[in-house]
Amino acid sequence: MKLSELPFNTLAKIKSIDKKVTTRVVAMGIVLGTDIKVIRASPLGDPLELEVKNYNLSLRKSVCKLIEVERI
Amino acid sequence: MSKTLALIGNPNVGKTVVFNELTGEMGHVANWPGVTVEKKEGKMDDINVVDLPGVYCLSPAAIDELIARNFIIKDNPNVIVDILDATNLERNLYLAFLLKELEVPIVFVLNLMDAAKDRGIKIDVQKLSELINAPIVPTAAIKGEGIDEAREMIKKIFEDKKLAEKSTRPIKYSKELEDKINQTMEILGEYTPKFLTEKRRWVAIKLLEGDKEVQKELTSISNGSKVIEEVKNFCTGTEEFDLAGERYNKIGEIIKQTYIRKKDVVTISDILDKVFLHKYFGIPIFLLIMWGMFEFTFRVSAPLVTLVEYLLGLAGQVFEAIWPEDAWYLSFVNDGLIGGFGAVLGFVPLIFMMYLVLSFLEDSGYLSRAAFNMDRLMYKLGLHGRSFVSMILGFGCNIPAVMSCRAIESEEDRLTTILVNQNISCGARLPVYILLGAFMWPGATGTIVFSLYLLGIVIAILMALFFRKVIFKGEAAPFMLELGDYRMPTAKYTGIHMWERGREFIKKAGLIIFTVVVLLWLLQNLPWGTEPENSALAFIGKLFQPLFAPLNWSWIAAVGIIFGFLAKEVVVAAFGLILSGQEDPEGLGSLVVGALPAVGVAAAALPALVYGYLVFVLLYTPCIAHLGAVYKETGSKKWTLVSATYGIALGYILALIINLIGGVYF
Numbered sequence: 076m077k078l079s080e081l082p083f084n085t086l087a088k089i090k091s092i093d094k095k096v097t098t099r100v101v102a103m104g105i106v107l108g109t110d111i112k113v114i115r116a117s118p119l120g121d122p123l124e125l126e127v128k129n130y131n132l133s134l135r136k137s138v139c140k141l142i143e144v145e146r147i
Numbered sequence: 148m149s150k151t152l153a154l155i156g157n158p159n160v161g162k163t164v165v166f167n168e169l170t171g172e173m174g175h176v177a178n179w180p181g182v183t184v185e186k187k188e189g190k191m192d193d194i195n196v197v198d199l200p201g202v203y204c205l206s207p208a209a210i211d212e213l214i215a216r217n218f219i220i221k222d223n224p225n226v227i228v229d230i231l232d233a234t235n236l237e238r239n240l241y242l243a244f245l246l247k248e249l250e251v252p253i254v255f256v257l258n259l260m261d262a263a264k265d266r267g268i269k270i271d272v273q274k275l276s277e278l279i280n281a282p283i284v285p286t287a288a289i290k291g292e293g294i295d296e297a298r299e300m301i302k303k304i305f306e307d308k309k310l311a312e313k314s315t316r317p318i319k320y321s322k323e324l325e326d327k328i329n330q331t332m333e334i335l336g337e338y339t340p341k342f343l344t345e346k347r348r349w350v351a352i353k354l355l356e357g358d359k360e361v362q363k364e365l366t367s368i369s370n371g372s373k374v375i376e377e378v379k380n381f382c383t384g385t386e387e388f389d390l391a392g393e394r395y396n397k398i399g400e401i402i403k404q405t406y407i408r409k410k411d412v413v414t415i416s417d418i419l420d421k422v423f424l425h426k427y428f429g430i431p432i433f434l435l436i437m438w439g440m441f442e443f444t445f446r447v448s449a450p451l452v453t454l455v456e457y458l459l460g461l462a463g464q465v466f467e468a469i470w471p472e473d474a475w476y477l478s479f480v481n482d483g484l485i486g487g488f489g490a491v492l493g494f495v496p497l498i499f500m501m502y503l504v505l506s507f508l509e510d511s512g513y514l515s516r517a518a519f520n521m522d523r524l525m526y527k528l529g530l531h532g533r534s535f536v537s538m539i540l541g542f543g544c545n546i547p548a549v550m551s552c553r554a555i556e557s558e559e560d561r562l563t564t565i566l567v568n569q570n571i572s573c574g575a576r577l578p579v580y581i582l583l584g585a586f587m588w589p590g591a592t593g594t595i596v597f598s599l600y601l602l603g604i605v606i607a608i609l610m611a612l613f614f615r616k617v618i619f620k621g622e623a624a625p626f627m628l629e630l631g632d633y634r635m636p637t638a639k640y641t642g643i644h645m646w647e648r649g650r651e652f653i654k655k656a657g658l659i660i661f662t663v664v665v666l667l668w669l670l671q672n673l674p675w676g677t678e679p680e681n682s683a684l685a686f687i688g689k690l691f692q693p694l695f696a697p698l699n700w701s702w703i704a705a706v707g708i709i710f711g712f713l714a715k716e717v718v719v720a721a722f723g724l725i726l727s728g729q730e731d732p733e734g735l736g737s738l739v740v741g742a743l744p745a746v747g748v749a750a751a752a753l754p755a756l757v758y759g760y761l762v763f764v765l766l767y768t769p770c771i772a773h774l775g776a777v778y779k780e781t782g783s784k785k786w787t788l789v790s791a792t793y794g795i796a797l798g799y800i801l802a803l804i805i806n807l808i809g810g811v812y813f
Contacts, residue, residue, distance in 0.1 A: 092388060094384075097206075097208065098204065098206045098208065098356070098387060098391070099203065099204060099206050099208060099209065099212075099627065100627055101387070101388060101391040102203050102204035102206070102241055102242075102245075102391065103203060103238065103627060103629075104237070104238050104241070104395060106388070106391050106392040106395045107388070107392050108392070109395065115424060115426075116426075117424070117429075117519050117520055117522060117523055118424070118425070118426050118427070118429040118430050118520055119430075119520070119521075119522075119523030119524065120523060121522070121523045121526065122519065122522050122523070122626060122628075124420075124424065124519065124630060128237040128238045128395075129235065129237055129238075129408065130235045130237075130238055130629065130631070131420075131629070131630040131631075132627065132628070132629055132630070133519050133522075133626075133627065133628040133629075133630055134626065134627055135522070135526065135626050138626075138627075
């Protein structure tokens with residue numbers, strides 16, 4: 076499923092990343108096989124707050140749609 | 148030979164604190180050549196310390212990252228010091244790995260050890276140092292812990308060739324990737340001259356990643372394009388992600404051996420975020436904080452402002468007593484300096500308080516939460532979080548805010564953000580609001596001022612929408628934001644932060660405003676011995692007054708606006724100067740309000756006229772230096788002209804509408 080569709084506070088693993096995702100996002104720890112969690116959405120619904128590599132990162136849903144994850 | 152050390156690290160790892168502790172000074176702030184991202188330099192004994200921008204990686208896509216990277220490649224610092232956040236080691240090690248690829252002598256400073264300890268994090272520093280082939284010094288810079296050790300280690304690596312050499316040894320990646328790197332290095336070795344062979348491994352890695360900047364440099368030399376072609380031939384196109392994945396793999400292995408973190412500790416930050424980022428309360432709290440920020444600024448600074456005004460008044464009386472009544476210098480000092488310049492000086496405590504609150508918000512980590520809460524709105528406008536941060540900076544001063552747009556990747560975003568920033572009320576406009584607001588709305592000054600700030604934000608949003616949908620069409624740049632831990636700002640660093648901002652204001656007040664005030668005083672007194680009504684200043688005011696006649700503004704109101712174009716502080720100074728001969732127990736505000744309308748208006752309509760005037764002050768060009776910054780940053784006369792004209796037009800139209808609604812003409 077897409078990261079943007081992952082229910083809140085559910086642990087998942089990154090399965091694939093679209094080529095459109097930029098180096099700078101990848102550098103933040105968005106790499107294959109990484110554990111990831113969606114903590115919450117912003118009050119206005121977007122962006123999302125993620126937990127990855129033991130810290131909190133915020134990305135927009137449009138980028139999260141490009142990241143495939145699998146629940147574990 | 149001069150020794151240079153480059154300080155680098157992720158944003159928010161306490162780099163500024165380490166810099167200050169190492170060099171024992173605040174550093175000279177300048178800009179990077181050609182760009183306006185801040186550059187700080189200082190000295191640690193005989194070593195030049197250059198503070199590089201805080202970055203997460205070294206991609207060529209963003210100007211701050213490119214600056215950091217180019218400095219390391221082209222200016223050849225002898226040593227790099229990378230600051231790591233001990234509470235967030237895994238992500239911080241990514242930049243460390245990128246730096247290791249550059250094969251420059253390096254020392255790591257593992258900062259925030261105190262915060263890590265509080266959170267039950269244990270790090271085997273010795274082992275970590277072995278695994279990444281470089282010295283590591285643990286510190287808690289804000290408490291000054293470990294700084295001496297860091298300083299010693301830095302000196303040692305400058306002297307000890309062996310240690311330096313050891314720290315340049317690369318970290319080896321998977322066999323598959325190493326093969327590709329070696330293959331690329333061989334191709335490079337066949338074709339390229341010296342400047343690329345020095346950091347050949349790094350160039351090879353960048354070529355595999357398809358780095359545009361390195362490709363560009365290569366194509367400028369003979370055979371360079373051939374190299375790119377040959378490398379492309381054996382690449383699968385996934386190397387960029389493969390390399391990132393491999394770096395994090397290695398980091399994961401290192402973390403497993405050296406880093407122990409208690410599982411699922413609920414931190415204070417988590418609890419605060421439950422409130423500040425709450426689905427329903429998040430935005431009301433954001434507005435409340437913004438409002439509280441202004442209330443606090445006014446309430447706390449009010450007695451200080453009164454004190455400064457009292458002291459200036461006292462000085463005026465002293466001069467009056469000791470100097471002859473008709474001396475020109477008495478008029479210059481009392482009307483010009485105390486009346487005009489002093490009117491600005493009186494607001495210094497207010498502006499410092501504003502900067503204090505802004506620095507506190509920035510240092511506490513709340514600003515990124517505000518950006519998180521508001522991003523959706525920004526996105527709808529075709530902008531993103533960075534634009535929001537530049538808007539917040541605009542509350543201090545629009546000039547650094549315009550300059551901060553350099554960090555925005557997409558040109559459309561950048562131009563839009565630059566052009567809308569002028570609507571954000573800077574500190575210099577505040578004295579005008581306060582002067583008039585405090586008299587007109589004594590019980591509700593804070594609310595009135597807040598409404599002006601809010602109006603500025605709303606106009607900025609509407610203009611952004613207009614620019615982005617009508618003029619600069621295109622995709623918004625991707626948004627990413629770290630929601631780091633909240634930190635209790637320390638008095639010392641909030642103070643330094645405030646001072647660095649306030650200093651700029653004082654410099655400006657000292658130079659531009661002082662000069663303009665002297666000019667105003669001269670105009671006010673020419674031809675010599677004339678009444679204020681017949682002075683050159685009045686002549687200028689009356690010359691421009693017809694332009695503002697539809698708004699029912701007097702020539703005094705016109706003088707404020709005309710000279711306010713140079714700097715907004717001058718508006719208050721001009722009023723102070725022109726009206727300095729008149730006595731009013733209720734103060735300058737009362738005099739100004741009385742002098743604003745050209746033709747008398749009903750008492751009930753006066754607030755509308757004053758509010759309209761304030762709206763005009765809010766919306767037209769903040770100051771001449773702002774236009775200079777817009778010109779420098781956009782490099783275009785057209786956009787500079789657009790910035791000036793749309794501000795004036797909007798201000799005029801809105802003031803007219805407010806007058807109409809408020810019944811000024813009836």
